[in-house]
Amino acid sequence: MAKKILLDNIDVPGLASFEVYKQLGGYSAVEKALKNLTPDQVTGEVTKSGLRGRGGAGFPTGMKWGFIDKKSGNPRYFVCNFDESEPGTFKDRHIGQLNPHLLIEGMILGSYALGARTSYIYIRGELFYVLKIIEKAIAEAYKNGLLGNNILGTGYSLDLYCQPGGGAYICGEETALLESLEGKRGNPRIKPPFPAVVGLYGCPTVVNNVETIATIPWIINNGYEAYSSIGIGNSKGTKLISACGHINKPGVYEIELGLPIEEFIYSDEYCGGIRNGNKLKAVVAGGSSVPILPAELILRTATGEPRLMSYESLSEGGFQSGSMLGSGGFIVMDHTTCIVKNLLTFARFYHHESCGQCSPCREGTGWMEKILHRIESGNGSMKDIDLLVNISKHIEGNTICPLGDAAAWPVASAIRHFRAEFEEHVKLQKCPF
Amino acid sequence: MPLLKLTIDNIEVEVEPGTTIMNAARKIGGHVVPPAMCYYSKLEGSGGKCRTCLVKVSQGSFKDNRPMPKLVASCRTLVQDGMVVQNTTSPEVIENRRAITEFLLLNHPLDCPVCDQAGECHLQDLSYQNGLEETNTDEARRTFAPIDIGNLIKLHMNRCILCYRCVMVADQITDSRVHGVLGRGDHSEISTLIKKAVDNDFSGNMIDVCPVGALTDKTFRFKSRVWFTRPFDAHRKCTKCSGKTVLWMKGEEILRVTGRKDKYGELEEFICNDCRFVYKQPKDWEIEGPRKIERHSVISQNHYEKLDNEENEDKIEA
Amino acid sequence: MTKFSAESLPIVNRILKQYPEGKQKSALLPLLHIAQAENNGWLSAETMDYIASLLEIQPIEVYEVASFYSMFNLQPVGNCVIEVCQTGPCWLNGAEELLAYFTERLGIKAGETTADGKFTLKTVECLAACGNAPVIQVGTDYFENVNKQKAEELLDKWQKENKISHTNPYL
Ligand SMILES: Cc1cc2nc3c(=O)[nH]c(=O)nc-3n(C[C@H](O)[C@H](O)[C@H](O)COP(=O)(O)O)c2cc1C
Ligand code: SF4
Ligand code: SF4
């Protein structure tokens, strides 16, 4: 059995309550850190653990904390990104709903390390029922002296609040999230300045993903060495993978980074193979934004090595033959799937979610959706396929925030690996599936 | 602080720390200046949105001589000492600027023949300069239901490129804002939501900052094509603004009053609504002399003359 | 809705205290959620103007925000708003057929409201529950693994009980 850091106790009944969480050793990391470690020591543990951001970009967490401007004299904020909106991703909900105190404990540790006195959990508005679970847990934590003034008599004080979004994928982008938290439209900010210098209310701020934050208590309890001994290469520790699509056992799995993808898909411990005995056709491995890979390239790299669940292995081959670990949203498609139609749903998504601030994304996402719709419904031309590639190329890298890239990559990669299927739609003047 | 050195298209210039590439380019002038559809030096926080000003940074600085991985928005990127920037000397910039122009034109109605902005429209200039007089698509264009924003300003949302300048004008130089960007993505629109007149002492400046014909002077509409009027610098004593304007005249008649624009099409000073909309008699003004319009523009009459009569305009409008 | 109900006021006041002095605009999204619930599931201009005055901001700032986020309805809706996820993972698992079922059974297309005002059908994007696709949302409730049979049962139930989906999400 693989090491479990986040989902160890996830099946224990009543885990969401303070008593059960506490009985299982919960809040011992807060006790340890606030009583025995300085904020910089906490940051040091996280840095040395090798933990990387689990929201999608994989940026080293400790390094990000190190960037926070501690000299400005302004308040500092720690913000949890619980926007979870990347299609295929449903791992943070699993933690928030079943183990809210783990997230709260992580929030206290991060806030302490950064010197924040007020922290927020920004959660997508659709997940209001999870917000209520977390708010209830926060109230319990206050009651037990783990939040509020003078936590556990250590002199450190922290207020923690939940904030709902209003239905906007773009608010997962950290600067759009901060705008939204300030009560504004979720328009991403132009960077620099970065949030570590100018963040929430113009003050130094760190934004981290739910899973990233929920990992901190274990690192503090067990030490950075224990954490960094798990995993492979620069992919340390465990990762939550939310697996969906045409598999026998969809769900949220905690894997040790480095697990062979073939094992993940076919073993009974994880996905349990392709549904109905069908053949694997393609996988989008890290949420809808990352390049799609056909079966042969998801199981093995272009050089024939087994493909592993790790930042490095998944990106091996660049965009020519590789992809990204992304958010861990693992979408599996069997041989009955129309790649064009699946892509059309993604294109519609990005068109719907573009904030509209910058012209390549605002205009290009809708244009790509239109063309894909045309091709899928049998009214496309061969020229349309090249036009799609062309549009995606001119959105990529030219926008304010990475949503533009996220819209472009799925299109470019689907045509790269499944061009024949697009051409077939054009030739037959209908969807062959 | 010592000045920073950089080159843009091989031309060297020195600028103060904190200067953007755009403003460094403007210091040199001429072809090295990237087109700006959203940046406006007098509006805080403007820029970064249209992406027409993207340039290539082929060397980041003396200290770090690597190129920047992506094209950068010159209006929002600060100069580093030793930067090497390419504007029109970079094929990558040319290609992407062309693509961005196409994005901007994709849903643009191309109703220049009936647009009051024709002849002084930055989008028109941009498309001429980038060899895109028309887009190569025949997708259905997006349209918005027309809304009325009062007696002074006409809004043609279909022409808007969402530069946010008019919103910033309302935020930064008027005392209250009743219009804004509503909706999201390509459904975003300039609107007041419920019927409200955009009307206060300085609201007319929204017309002058609009790079396209989305906001035009209602009191001027259809009176004449821009190139049949003659601009004159003029001033009057005004308690609200400097009173320095340009009068657009046909014979003895003042057809329109605007602020004075520099060679980048930016107002030298914002003017008040009294000067713009109220004082329309030659006796109200001290006329200084003909205004030289500095901005290179496609006031290319030949394209429009044949369509230039009001009957036609109304037909196409309807 | 002219004002928040007595039931919601304590929640509103608690929310207003969550932000630093002078940053009450931050309360906009939470308050809009409550206001929408108390205004029959949609935000009228009057409702938004009320929130603006409460937060001491310009009405246009509220309109801009409310129109940006897809959970806010700026037009009246039916008593029960059914939101069907249509993104890739749900599509792979039959979301299209599910939507077709709702369309047929209710006699309306996505974005429309039944003539009796009971149901509004809406398509939405990924709800972060893709492992149990297809997924629909009604009010704050998620319904997962919704096949045709389950949809039928739910609709029957909601028909019978005159389901109202817009309730204060904090309660
Ligand atoms: C369009 C877009 C959507 C994103 N959505 C999410 C999200 O839903 N959740 C998340 O944690 N990060 C999301 N991110 C990444 C965040 O911007 C940010 O990198 C992350 O919250 C940092 O936390 P981490 O370092 O712990 O991963 C998104 C980024 C982009 C560009
Ligand atoms: S890339 Fe898209 S989502 Fe990001 S700022 Fe530009 S328009 Fe908005
Ligand atoms: S109306 Fe004009 S100034 Fe306002 S956003 Fe649109 S293009 Fe810009």
Ligand code: FES
């Ligand atoms: S002028 Fe620089 S992005 Fe618009």
Ligand code: FES
């Ligand atoms: S795609 Fe429907 S919940 Fe994710």
